[in-house]
Amino acid sequence: MTPAKNQFLALFSHITRRTHGVGKVPTPWFTKPIASAPMNGWSGPKLVAAVANHGGVPIYPIGYFTDPAAILKDLQAVIPLLSDNGDTDQTDSNTKGDEGAIKTEFLPYAVGFVTFWLDRQGPDLLLKILEGQGDISTTTATKRVSRPPAAVWFSFGDYRPYLKLVRQHGAAGTRVIVQVQTVQEAIDAQQDGVDVIVLQGTESGGHGAQRVRPLLSFIPEVVDALQERHKSSGLKVPAILAAGGISINSQYRAVQALGASGIVIGTGFMPTFESPGPQHAKERLLKTGDGGDTTVRTRIFDELRDFGWPEGYDGRVVRNLVTDREEEDLKTRGLFEPKGANAFKVLRADRTGTQEDWKKAVKDQDWDIIPLWSGTGVGLLKKQMPAAEYMDQLLGDDGKSH
Numbered sequence: 001m002t003p004a005k006n007q008f009l010a011l012f013s014h015i016t017r018r019t020h021g022v023g024k025v026p027t028p029w030f031t032k033p034i035a036s037a038p039m040n041g042w043s044g045p046k047l048v049a050a051v052a053n054h055g056g057v058p059i060y061p062i063g064y065f066t067d068p069a070a071i072l073k074d075l076q077a078v079i080p081l082l083s084d085n086g087d088t089d090q091t092d093s094n095t096k097g098d099e100g101a102i103k104t105e106f107l108p109y110a111v112g113f114v115t116f117w118l119d120r121q122g123p124d125l126l127l128k129i130l131e132g133q134g135d136i137s138t139t140t141a142t143k144r145v146s147r148p149p150a151a152v153w154f155s156f157g158d159y160r161p162y163l164k165l166v167r168q169h170g171a172a173g174t175r176v177i178v179q180v181q182t183v184q185e186a187i188d189a190q191q192d193g194v195d196v197i198v199l200q201g202t203e204s205g206g207h208g209a210q211r212v213r214p215l216l217s218f219i220p221e222v223v224d225a226l227q228e229r230h231k232s233s234g235l236k237v238p239a240i241l242a243a244g245g246i247s248i249n250s251q252y253r254a255v256q257a258l259g260a261s262g263i264v265i266g267t268g269f270m271p272t273f274e275s276p277g278p279q280h281a282k283e284r285l286l287k288t289g290d291g292g293d294t295t296v297r298t299r300i301f302d303e304l305r306d307f308g309w310p311e312g313y314d315g316r317v318v319r320n321l322v323t324d325r326e327e328e329d330l331k332t333r334g335l336f337e338p339k340g341a342n343a344f345k346v347l348r349a350d351r352t353g354t355q356e357d358w359k360k361a362v363k364d365q366d367w368d369i370i371p372l373w374s375g376t377g378v379g380l381l382k383k384q385m386p387a388a389e390y391m392d393q394l395l396g397d398d399g400k401s402h
Ligand SMILES: Cc1cc2nc3c(=O)[nH]c(=O)nc-3n(C[C@H](O)[C@H](O)[C@H](O)COP(=O)(O)O)c2cc1C
Pocket: 037, 038, 039, 040, 042, 061, 063, 112, 113, 114, 154, 155, 156, 179, 200, 203, 204, 205, 206, 207, 243, 244, 245, 246, 264, 265, 266, 267, 268, 373, 374, 375, 376, 377
């Protein structure tokens, strides 16, 4: 695969590294069709920089933010870790001479919003990020350049007001990535002119659709539908990425064969050295086999954490005491659904758990109780390694077939 031929990478071909000296041709930042998922607590500046520096598209997790200033500060922590760390002269890179040229420089990552949470918090943080306030790093104050991220990602909710906002207030060239869970949502995103559609299969770790859509049928059905609309109405077919349960090179090749031009990886990056997740949880993931059986989709943790997830979504986690007890209760009590204070009861074997038990488990990082989000591909992850090495293995760039 040559980068120029990849639809996803071609979209970002204007995101170039700075070139020092005369006569050097800027090389694109993004050369690998792999995005690291926005994962609260499991992705952060180090992983974002590692993925960017190795040519991938990292998505910084904005998540359930309450303090916009803290997010902007964390984003600034990415800059010094980048192999081009931002001491930049705006005139010599990421510019094109043609008419309608993109004049803005971009940071080599995307930011990932949980859309329903953004609805609650208001768009100020998004607007600040679009202005480039995530970037203050430069060695020469006089040359300070504020750079927006290469793309903004939206998942779980109605992205359309924000798509408009990015198009109106963002820099020319800022891409919009939307993660969808149904064929109809993909069709709508094509209609709306979204740049990249991520198809999230039921195999995915973390939150996703409650209804089951495995990538094996989801990807080709969407590809057919979007191409059909291209033929009948001239609508552009956006770049399509596959997300869910992908851990190794043969799976990457399989989703390519199904029509995806790239992949979004969450679980696979969790045990890497650069992920900020706790080491004992990484080891627990690496010991988990048979992910289709040892992970389960549930809403129980949304009840316990009280983030107010909308109907229709749940999350895939490694089974633990809480999911086992929830299942047990469902068996013995039929349609019993733990809600509110009731939900905390599963935290103890005798069903007398309380919110205090939850707080303690969170403080103690007790993975028998708190959620270890994970996709079905977890059983294929065997070894801890740097993110760059993992990316090479996954994309088959290490010269071996996996
Ligand atoms: C720990 C974890 C946290 C996640 N958090 C988010 C999030 O904040 N926003 C989001 O859009 N997706 C989130 N996801 C889902 C990913 O976007 C993606 O769909 C998923 O990781 C792909 O499946 P995989 O984990 O099997 O690779 C998360 C996934 C994991 C594993």
